[in-house]
Amino acid sequence: MRIGIVAPSSRFSEEAAKRVRRIAAGMDAGIDLHFHPQCFLTHNHFAGSDADRAAALVETANDPAFDAIWFARGGYGACRVAEDALALLTPAARDKAWLGYSDAGYLLAGLYRAGFPNVAHGPMPQDAMRDGGEAAVARALSWLVDGDPAALEGGLAAGKRHAAFNMTVLSQLLGTALEPDLTGHVLLLEEIDEYMYRIDRTMFHLTSNASIRRVAGIRLGRCNKIPDNDPPFGEDEEEVVRMWCGRAGIPWLGRADIGHDSANKLVPFGLS
């Protein structure tokens, strides 16, 4: 299993790469990790310039020597390269497994829209830096190596289609060339570092769009590190999501085991 790692978003570190290599070696599963040198570039907010990040993604994705593409981390920046890079992908890229979450959601969305069959929302190399992050990285690797069902989010229903996103990322790609058709999908959402009023606003945006109103239902993952609202918002994230689902006529399907944390489980896009 040869896994190519690229960083289309924020800066990545040698320290995180070292931890991931150690975790992979400990699994004794024949994992060959290739961190593209672009992962360690820095350009302002990003892991290299837009051109460097796009080029590394295209080069690695189109290389038939790799079985999978793993996004190194989130943060911000994938939307600046996604559309141009995805337009350059060849059939060799389509055959691969693709894994990431958070800001990588722009790429997952565009890949799924383009019909790539093996796209999943789940842990990334940067998660090795979290408390307990070794488990998250091992979970991701076990899915990449052999599709380990224990790595999957526990509520995925056989015969149903699923997709998972950071709610802000999904909001910010609605109406763009990256937006996939989520009709009939169970949509899993998670969030981090956003005030309750912003979570509320994002849910207004999502559930007020006709394309999102066609989902089969919404399940809410964890909303971590919500800063204190001033004044107190008076409604928590579950109340807010249930309220907006109710107004929009979208079925509320309960909670989901995803989030910006080491417990984050995998959600393959499409049919389970």
Added chain:
Amino acid sequence: MRIGIVAPSSRFSEEAAKRVRRIAAGMDAGIDLHFHPQCFLTHNHFAGSDADRAAALVETANDPAFDAIWFARGGYGACRVAEDALALLTPAARDKAWLGYSDAGYLLAGLYRAGFPNVAHGPMPQDAMRDGGEAAVARALSWLVDGDPAALEGGLAAGKRHAAFNMTVLSQLLGTALEPDLTGHVLLLEEIDEYMYRIDRTMFHLTSNASIRRVAGIRLGRCNKIPDNDPPFGEDEEEVVRMWCGRAGIPWLGRADIGHDSANKLVPFGLS
């Protein structure tokens, strides 16, 4: 000139109302301000519950005794009441002038979409609390009273259509029942309190939507109080907006004299 003031978003204060009354009295222009009692309600983040805010808006808008509706302040909350409240407006509401900005943009958008002929982006009563805010409030009142051309943004071109929004608010109403058709409009945008990476992300979202690609061009108002990006973003707001306009094929038309500050000029929606 009888002006009805309602607060569809965040909490408002008696102190701000007092300052606005004093400014209006000093103008000696026959201004009769009516702060609806709802302005002084509090419910969590908001100036009263969703039901209270919607009811005050509908009651005041449909009352033929008022010539204008002025939104008390922004913050957050208008998207929770806009669609339901606007559905209840009668012809008496359509004849009025409507003024606000920031979070009130959800309402301006929905009103303009519904064909209301006299909708403008400009200062609100809460601006009385700013340094130099008296000038902003007087500017708004002078436009409400007699359409004073000195109150208008200086670059509005005769025979062109315009619209103005906080960029986050516009992003969060794209694809919803509030989004107006901005085809052929010069679009003025402003922002406050957002990191550069968020301004960049919002501009990706706006300029990647087909509906926004139909505008005649974009003019950038002030982006105030941008928090320090970590690491430094390396591009300022003008570079970011120009870059996204370039990628999207949207004409960049320069800067605009609007923003979350006391210099904020008025932009009537539609033909100048």
